Each structure stands twice: as structure tokens, then as C-alpha cells.
Amino acid sequence: MPGLFDAVDALLASRAALPPPEERKRLRQAHALTVDEVAAALQVRRATVTSWESGRTEPRPPERDAYARLLDGLAKLYPAPAEEGTEATEEEEDPEPPTDSTTATQPTPTPTPTTTSTRTTSTRTTGTRTTRPPTTPTAATDDRFANGPLAVIDVDVDGDASGQVLAYCQGGLILEVPAKSLPSLVEWTLSEGRLGQPRLSGPGKDADPLLVLTEAALDRFGLPTSLTPEERTAGRIPEAHKVVKQLKRAQWQLTKRGFGPWARIYRPATGSERACVQLCIPSWGALDPRHWDGAGSLPPADLARVLGVFAARVMTPRGSTAVTGLELMTALHPPTRASEPDADGKRHSEHNPGSLGKEPVDPAPCEAIDGHPLLKDLPRFYVRGPGEKIFEEAYDWARPLTDDECMRAHLVGLDVNMAFAAGANGLIVGLGAPSHEKNPVFDPKLPGAWLVDLSHVDLSRVKVGKEWVDLRGDLLPSPFTPKGDRPTGPAWYATPTVAYAVELGYEVAPTEAYVRHDNGRYLDGWYARLRDAYVATMADLGVQADTSPEDFLKAMDGYKKRDPELAIVVSAIKATVKGGLGKLRERPRGEGWRPGEPWRALSRPTWRPDIRAAVISRTRVNLHRKVVKHAAFTGQYPVAILSDCVVYAVDGTSPLDFLPYRQGKALPGGFKLGVNPGLVKHEGTQTVLWGEGVREQYEAPELNLARYIKAGIVSDADSGE
Secondary structure, three states, rough: HHHHHHEEEEEEEEOOOOOHHHHHHHHHHHOOOHHHHHHHHOOOOOHHHHHHOOOOOOOOOHHHHHHHHHHHHHHOOOOOOOOOOOOOOOHHOOOOOOOOOOOOOOOOOOOOOOOOOOOOOOOOOOEEEEEEEOOHHHOOOOHHHOOOEEEEEEEEEEOOOOOOEEEEEEEEEEEEEEEOHHHHHHHHHHHHOOOOEEEOOOOOEEOEEEEEEEEHHEEEEEEEOOHHHHHHHOOOOOOOOOHHHHHHHHOEEEEEOOOOOOEEEEEEEEEEEEEEEEEOOHHHHHOOOOOOOOOOOHHHHHHHHHHHHHHOOOOOOOOOOOHHHHHHHHHHOOOEOOOOOOOOOOOOOOEEOOOOOOOOOOOOOOOOOOOOOOOOOOOOOOEEEEEOOOOOOOOOOEOOOHHHOOOOOOEEEEEEOHHHHHHHHHOOOOOOOOEEOOOOOOOOOOEEEEEEEOOOOOOOOOEEEEEEEOOOOHOOOOOOOOOOOOOOOOOEEHHHHHHHHHHOOOOOOOOOEOOOOOEEOOHHHHHHHHHHHHHHHHHHHOOOOOOOHHHHHHOOHHHHOOOHHHHHHHHHHHHHHHHHHHHHOOOOOOOOOOOOOOOOHOOOOOHHHHHHHHHHHHHHHHHHHHHHHHHHHHHHOOOOOEEEEEEEEOOOOOOOHOOOOOOEEOOOOOOOEEEOOOOOOEEEEEEHHHHHHHHOOOOOOOOOOOHOHHHOOOOHHHHOO
């Protein structure tokens, strides 16, 4: 019978009465006890006590009985206040941050307690100062993804010898993970992790959970903490690696790119259910420092915040920023959708209007890059000219300073915010294959490539609005070529370039065209999401929209230092724009490819060099239009342009010293200071003596000073020496 009594006593202890969660915290604080002291006394982790006090989990025997005893003793010492309710704690009063305009703010559901995972509110320790981690904007709540889009997986080295595996999620949430191997980690993620992100478009797919593995996690699960030179070149670890074999034995598969910095682990879908987890491994080079700065070396909670903000405002990263930029296009315009029910009540997959569809289309020959299968019959080493190949690229133009400009004091650079995103806004692009036409009538609303002679366009006399104006055409770059040279004959151009020639007041007569009658504003949603992400994050950094130009310049001064983590997000957003557009014309990579043979990127419907050309064309034209309007109004001309940066020789040091503001209003159609895409910020200021000095030093009278205006440093490598 003693055994039965013991069992009954255990049942009673398992239901020991406990006060409400907020009272537990009040009692501890009333006795000046820290969470660490309580955790040490009960022989549990600090995060476990925090979880009990938040009500997210409940203690279990044998700790529950001891915890109840502690709280009962404290309650006798510190009775509850007589007034109704209890005073809200600082943590409870702290409001959640606003989400971006595309999401809704809702509380995160509390997960059901289990025996294998614990949900806790984290704190992080920096030196001797303990602070709550910054919260992360969240997408509209979906109970399936209650713990956010991703988790940084780490190991608590301060615990016992084996160390507890922890999942750091958005908003400071920590989950205790019971996984002992990578296959079990994948299983836990899909069964209990409640990670992922709702689809961005109705016909689309939910984002798969993303796990970011720290070096400690890699070591725990038997993976190398860094890649060998051979593995880095291959972009993966060998298929013979023991962890890859573990996955195969557990019936998990890897995509064709194998187990590399961005690995996808999946099982074939059954019906509409997906079983897929993506890994991000920073120490293997997953987070390119050119775009993610030092994110890869951040503590787990901070890295979860950076990636969580990016995921909430853009999307869960799917690879490099370039890959993510391209995937965002597809996520917003999925290729297929469910049809209306047929006679039998069944739905089928059909083309989703406004998307690029499921099948790739060939470019026009003039849009194909060198080595494309369409050009396999060209002689080896044949070089195509402007009459055979479209050359729509960003500006790289500079000219010598005039005598008057040499007398100015400074060179001031302006940079267009998110210039290529702004170039995509409202742009009509082709959705399908091109149609070849002879002697077409130019239509500015018809996307395509046009063979036309624009050499007659004279920048010395152009239309600005409805008025003809005289300009110093020799001080302006041509809007039709990346190097700013005036065309010498017929050449292929994207629609925005030809439309701009018409806008400047000149007739055009194309002799040939490849146009796309199936078209639409495919990039509008892509632009809007990236714009909102950029503007919201800059606002968090103290740079608000709709401020005066003076306040904007002050806010931009040192904005990255206000929150270095959010500054990383800004960098990643901008890289997502440029990289995504670059992926539209991805070149062959890897050994073994030969000119004339297809490469993997060509199998994507999103391999669309025509869309890339149209965006770059419009971006270059947008900048030239501002330059022309500024010249017509002020008589000032740029001395250098590099992509989205333009440099002027002026007497002042600030953009406000030469931009023609009147009563706080900028020149219509000219340069306007502000944070929104298409507006400009101060890129940098150097002296005219500096500019002339570096050009003389490198014997390069047309060295592009826009490349160095920010830091003022020119290296031999930069100058081509």
C-alpha cells in the first residue's frame, strides 16, 4: 500500500495550487528575488522561471511542489493589495511596435504547453547590463505560425554538459528544442515549431520555416562550422557527409543545390500539405556582408530580430538578397491559381492573370545575352554592336570640369533613394513572348525593344514640359547610352528610352521591333512592398517621410548609428531591389558550360532580360529628366553620374546650397530631398581641388568622381591602374 499512497501524493503535488502568473512575479519582486536566484534554488533554467511568471507554461513535478511552497511562503510575507486587480508591470505596459502598412497587428497566440518545448520571453545580457530585446514587427497572426517566420538555432553553453538547444524567434521569444540530430530538428520544426509565414498572395504558397544555424548548433548536429575551400567552391558539403546520410535515412531530401549555405530539406508534398524547412548557415557565407553587413556575427537574439524585421516587411529570406528579390516577384504574382469549379464540382490549376506563367519564354534575339542558345550560330568571339544587341545599362559617365566649375569650392553628390525600385513603379512590362514587327509605329505604352536611330536628338534644344529650351548639350550625357555618348546610328532600345526621345520633342521612326502585346504592371506590388519596407525601417531609424528638407538632412546624419541592427535591414532591402532585378538576366555559372548551351536559369519563367532592360531604361531616363529640368532652371550641369548618384560643382557643401527650393517646395520634376524612393539624399561632399587632384594623379581627366564622392578615397584598383 505505501506505493499507492506515494502515487496519490504525487498526484496531489502535481496539482499544487499556484497563484496567477502576475501574482507569482509580484511575490518574487516583493522579496527582491531575481529570476536567476529562483531558478538556481529550483534547479531549473532562468527562462523556465520567466515562462512560469508569464503564464506561457506551467511547472511540473517535482519542481511544481517546490515552487508552490516558495510562493506560499512569500504570500504570507507579502499579502496581495486590498484594491481590485494588480498593478501592471513595466513589461505588460510596454506596447507592441506598429507594424508596416501591409500587415495587421494582433496578439501572438500562446502555444499549447508540451513536454518537449517551452515558450519563454527572453532577455539578453550585454556585459553586466540586462535588457529586453527590441521587438519585431509581425505579420498578420496565423496560429500555424504563432512563433514567427524563422528561428535562430543555438546551444546554451551555460547549461549542463550537453547544453540546451534553443530557438530564438521574433519578439524575444525563445523555444527549448528537444532535437538531438538535424533530422529530429526538422521534424520538431514542422510538428511543434509553429514557424512559417502566410502567403503574400491568395493563389500563392505559405513561406516555409527558416532555421538559422549558429556555429554552436552546427557543432551540436555534426556539421562543420566552416566550409573548406573546395566545399565553398562547390557551394555545398559532400553528399557522403554523415549528416546528409542521416537525412536520407530519415526520408528527407535536398534540392539540386545540395547542402550548402542556403539548404532546403523536404519531403514530396502530399496534396496541398508541404513538408519543407530551409536552413541559413551564416558561417558558411549565407549572409553576404556586402548586403547584410555584420549580421552573421550577431548574437542569436539580435540576428533573429534583424531577419525577423526583414521577413515581416519583405518576406522570409529564400537565399541571397538577389534570390529573395526574385522570389518576392513570384510570391506576389504566383504563376497559377485554382479555377472555378467545373461541371463535376472540381477545381483545376490554371494560369494566374498578371503573372509570368509557369513556362519560360525565349527573349528577342537582341535581348539575349552573349552565349544564349538563340545565338549559337554566331561565329566564335563575334561581338554584337548596338544594332544587334540592346545596351540598357545604368549610367557610368563623367566629363572634365569647365573653367567656371574649377573655380567652385566643392563637389556635392546626390543619391536617388531606391532608384531602381522607383523605376519599376507603374512600369508596363511584357508578360509573354515577343512579337516581331517591321516598320512599326512607336507606341510608348507597348513594352518591347525597338530598332531606331536617335542620333538626331540634340540636347542643345529640347522640350521641358511644353516649352522648348536651349541648353549646353555638350555638358549633358546622352540619355540613350550608359556612357553618355551620343548615338551614331540605329540601335536597340527599350520602350522608356524611345518614349523619352519623343518627350524631348523629337520624332522617332523604328525600322524593327520586338513587342509584347500581353503586358501589365507586373512589378507594382513588388515595388510597393519594398518601398513600404524601406520607408518603415527608415522611420524606425528616425528618418521620417514628409519632413522639411532641413529636418531630413539632419535626420540622415548618422542614422545608421541609432540602431545598427535596423541599418542592416535597410542595406538588405536595397540589395533585394538591385539583386532581384539582376536575377532577371542571370548569367551562366559554374564550370562545364559552353556558349550556345542552355543554363539552369533559362528554365525559369522569371528569366526575363527584357523586364530588367525596361527597369534600367526607365531609371536612367528618370535621372536624366531631373538633370535636364535642373539645368534649365539653374544653369547647373552634372560633372559625373554613376548609376543613381549625380555630382555637381557648387560653392556650398550641402544640397540645400544649390537645389532650387522655394518656400520649402522643390522644383517640380527636379531633385527633391526626402526618404521616399525616387527622392534624393546627400551622398557626400569633397572639394573641387580633391577632384582635380585625383584625376591628375591617375592621369584620368574623366575619372568618375561619383564613385568616390562619399568617402573621398580612391585606390589604384578603383582607378584601373
